[in-house]
Amino acid sequence: MPPKRTNDGFVVPALPKRFRAESAMPASRETSPATLRPRASSVSRAHPVNDKRLVPEESWKYGRNKFGAENTHLIVFETPGNQLFARVYSLCNKIYWRCMGCRRLDNKATRAEFINENLYVPVPTFHRCRPKRYDEIREEQLKLERKFAAACAIDE
Numbered sequence: 001m002p003p004k005r006t007n008d009g010f011v012v013p014a015l016p017k018r019f020r021a022e023s024a025m026p027a028s029r030e031t032s033p034a035t036l037r038p039r040a041s042s043v044s045r046a047h048p049v050n051d052k053r054l055v056p057e058e059s060w061k062y063g064r065n066k067f068g069a070e071n072t073h074l075i076v077f078e079t080p081g082n083q084l085f086a087r088v089y090s091l092c093n094k095i096y097w098r099c100m101g102c103r104r105l106d107n108k109a110t111r112a113e114f115i116n117e118n119l120y121v122p123v124p125t126f127h128r129c130r131p132k133r134y135d136e137i138r139e140e141q142l143k144l145e146r147k148f149a150a151a152c153a154i155d156e
């Protein structure tokens, strides 16, 4: 359609049908950057949050709890390559791992988690507890092992 002209011959500027209505409207949920990012709950699954560290496979081991159940404790060496100090995480409700030292101090923030079979634990600054000497932990574990291995032997 040719532009309208007044009787004087001036071009009447045509108003757009919808005066930039699209850009004035808020971005839709699908395209807004906020919703393109994964939700907070999925972030910790795919990429561990930066308050956790990856524990090398040789820097942690399973342990027993005081009832002798195997694989209910995680013994995690504080410094990779050094077996002097460790922190112990216990399995709670068969779902998550919680730092035992912090549990005693009522600090709920320190959980360990497995992501794709890799173990991640909170960095030291998130702990309110102090790491324990590994020789004490090992001594305790050996006692439990002897006690419960003996119990099993009697059962048989």
Ligand SMILES: [Zn+2]
Binding pocket: 087, 099, 100, 101, 102, 103, 110, 127, 128, 129, 130
């Ligand atoms: Zn702790």
